[in-house]
Amino acid sequence: MTNSLNGRVAVVTGAGSGIGRGIALRLAKDDAAIAVWDLNPDSAAETAKMITEAGGKAIAIGADCADKAAIKAAADKTRAELGSIAILVNNAGISPYKGFLAQDDDLFDTTIRINLRGPYLVTKEILPDMLAAKWGRIINITSSSTQSGAPDLVHYVSSKGGLIGMTKALAVEFGGSGVTVNMIPPGSIDTPMLRGAGVDADAYGAALPVKRIGTPEDIAAAAAYLASEEASYVTGQTISVNGGRYMGSA
Numbered sequence: 001m002t003n004s005l006n007g008r009v010a011v012v013t014g015a016g017s018g019i020g021r022g023i024a025l026r027l028a029k030d031d032a033a034i035a036v037w038d039l040n041p042d043s044a045a046e047t048a049k050m051i052t053e054a055g056g057k058a059i060a061i062g063a064d065c066a067d068k069a070a071i072k073a074a075a076d077k078t079r080a081e082l083g084s085i086a087i088l089v090n091n092a093g094i095s096p097y098k099g100f101l102a103q104d105d106d107l108f109d110t111t112i113r114i115n116l117r118g119p120y121l122v123t124k125e126i127l128p129d130m131l132a133a134k135w136g137r138i139i140n141i142t143s144s145s146t147q148s149g150a151p152d153l154v155h156y157v158s159s160k161g162g163l164i165g166m167t168k169a170l171a172v173e174f175g176g177s178g179v180t181v182n183m184i185p186p187g188s189i190d191t192p193m194l195r196g197a198g199v200d201a202d203a204y205g206a207a208l209p210v211k212r213i214g215t216p217e218d219i220a221a222a223a224a225y226l227a228s229e230e231a232s233y234v235t236g237q238t239i240s241v242n243g244g245r246y247m248g249s250a
Contacts, residue, residue: 005032005227007057009082011075012036013065013122014092016043018191019141021050022216023089023223028056030224032087035078036060039092057082065092066118075125085129087227090119090163091141100154108155115159120166127179136179137227140167141219142238144185147246160185164238171236180235182226187242189214209244 014020016038038044041062051058063074130136171181205213
């Protein structure tokens with residue numbers, strides 16, 4: 001597979017750390033120009049600096065990726081500085097652990113707003129660029145918890161399950177336009193979010209068929225394929241990067 005994205009402009013949301021940062025770095029390595037969107041502008045700037053210091057092209061934009069006005073401002077800035085957007089990775093999200101009966105109803109609403117409504121709004125803002133170009137790649141980061149279920153994460157699994165449905169519906173609606181829409185449900189990946197949740201990541205990884213926890217680079221490799229020219233005949237699909245945690249289909 002060629003590793004050149006020919007300077008196409010990619011937006012990666014939540015790219016200030018973890019999986020988003022890993023994807024941004026990989027797409028930059030593959031010659032995409034990266035717009036690093038993150039709620040934390042300092043983290044976004046750090047990722048962009050890593051890319052530019054490695055010889056790539058990137059800009060950092062601090063934005064709430066669940067706020068319509070902020071999304072439009074971020075997209076306009078991206079277009080002004082880098083050009084029309086060809087690749088979108090909807091990665092920004094939250095996964096607060098809380099038992100179903102113990103959680104405040106507002107937590108459900110907040111999780112849906114960020115994890116589901118956010119990608120909806122970002123996609124709606126950016127998709128016209130792809131349709132005009134008759135070429136585009138949308139990659140949604142879902143979760144293997146939607147495939148297996150998970151305790152204390154009903155709100156999170158619900159939001160990511162909705163994103164799975166959105167992915168498939170978009171793939172069908174825009175399949176003839178040159179735009180593909182796919183998803184990656186990661187397993188447990190060694191990120192600040194996972195470590196902050198108090199999960200014994202190393203023990204979890206040791207129990208998997210591959211005997212290790214995942215890395216952001218594992219997810220980034222799948223994203224790089226889905227963003228590539230070679231993936232033009234792949235849409236509405238799930239690439240499960242989870243170390244063998246779950247082997248069914250979403």
